[in-house]
Amino acid sequence: MTRHFTLTLDCPERAGIVHAVTSFLVDHGCDIVEHQQFDDDVRSRLFLRTAFTCATADVDDLTREFAAVATEFEMEFDLWDERPTRILVMVSKAGHCLNDLLFRWRAGSLGGEIAAVVSNHEDLRPMAEAAGLDFVHVPNTADTKQVAERRLLELVEEYQADLVVLARYMQVLSNDLCAKLAGRVINIHHSFLPGFKGAKPYHQAYDRGVKYVGATAHYVTPDLDEGPIIEQEVLRVDHTFDPRALTSVGRDAEALALSRAVRWHCEHRVLPNGNGTVVFR
Numbered sequence: 001m002t003r004h005f006t007l008t009l010d011c012p013e014r015a016g017i018v019h020a021v022t023s024f025l026v027d028h029g030c031d032i033v034e035h036q037q038f039d040d041d042v043r044s045r046l047f048l049r050t051a052f053t054c055a056t057a058d059v060d061d062l063t064r065e066f067a068a069v070a071t072e073f074e075m076e077f078d079l080w081d082e083r084p085t086r087i088l089v090m091v092s093k094a095g096h097c098l099n100d101l102l103f104r105w106r107a108g109s110l111g112g113e114i115a116a117v118v119s120n121h122e123d124l125r126p127m128a129e130a131a132g133l134d135f136v137h138v139p140n141t142a143d144t145k146q147v148a149e150r151r152l153l154e155l156v157e158e159y160q161a162d163l164v165v166l167a168r169y170m171q172v173l174s175n176d177l178c179a180k181l182a183g184r185v186i187n188i189h190h191s192f193l194p195g196f197k198g199a200k201p202y203h204q205a206y207d208r209g210v211k212y213v214g215a216t217a218h219y220v221t222p223d224l225d226e227g228p229i230i231e232q233e234v235l236r237v238d239h240t241f242d243p244r245a246l247t248s249v250g251r252d253a254e255a256l257a258l259s260r261a262v263r264w265h266c267e268h269r270v271l272p273n274g275n276g277t278v279v280f281r
């Protein structure tokens with residue numbers, strides 16, 4: 001049976017990297033179906049994503065055997081087979097991002113499998129359960145944050161989640177939780193970062209009189225709204241938009257930016273690069 005694999009890597013820039021990768025794949029009877037690379041001349045690093053098929057190998061064998069190439073070229077690499085990324089979606093009260101993720105998941109265009117929905121409020125239980133998903137209520141206040149975060153880690157294990165998506169989840173994750181889930185949490189911030197950080201960006205945008213509003217999907221780090229950006233979306237507004245209207249038009253930008261970022265992450269198209277990302281769209 002022909003199986004599908006994806007290889008991503010980054011390493012110091014030098015000659016012979018692509019030749020080494022493609023020779024390894026040919027020697028193992030693999031057929032490249034998509035290849036993208038980026039030479040970062042600022043950091044002198046090469047970033048590469050290759051999708052390929054192979055009828056004989058499995059991901060553990062390929063990973064073990066590719067290690068020799070990786071060592072020779074000082075590569076950071078990952079290899080995946082076609083097992084879909086399992087996603088835990090976290091929400092608070094706003095449902096527009098969850099609604100968009102559920103639609104794309106059911107349409108088969110999200111790139112991953114939603115395993116369950118977790119929330120610090122009950123508001124979105126009907127939407128999740130209507131989609132046939134478990135909905136887990138985990139209250140999270142200043143007094144219960146440690147208990148809530150221990151429960152969240154249990155749920156990540158219980159649902160075997162590879163990725164946690166904060167789909168307008170309005171609680172700040174602790175440094176400890178961010179460390180335990182490093183690179184596995186994507187948040188949608190409802191502004192065009194680095195502008196208007198925090199919980200109420202549309203009011204800040206209104207006070208500033210901006211002509212565009214936007215949204216930013218980024219990996220979560222302990223530094224609020226500072227994580228590596230994956231995708232951004234903007235929409236034109238004008239003086240007639242009050243905070244309510246800005247919030248309304250912003251929902252579209254949030255849902256679009258987040259769903260794209262989740263799909264690209266699940267398709268292994270996003271490679272960290274310093275405090276940024278390389279995205280092989």
Ligand SMILES: Nc1nc2c(c(=O)[nH]1)N[C@@H](CN(C=O)c1ccc(C(=O)N[C@@H](CCC(=O)O)C(=O)O)cc1)CN2
Nearest residue numbers: 169170171172173187188189198199220221222224225
């Ligand atoms: N460690 C991180 N945790 C979270 C991030 C992040 O970037 N790093 N992003 C937030 C989402 N968010 C903005 O995008 C955000 C959410 C909440 C707040 C905030 O100040 N929350 C208050 C409580 C507000 C409430 O209860 O409604 C708080 O936590 O005290 C700021 C920004 C998700 N988590």
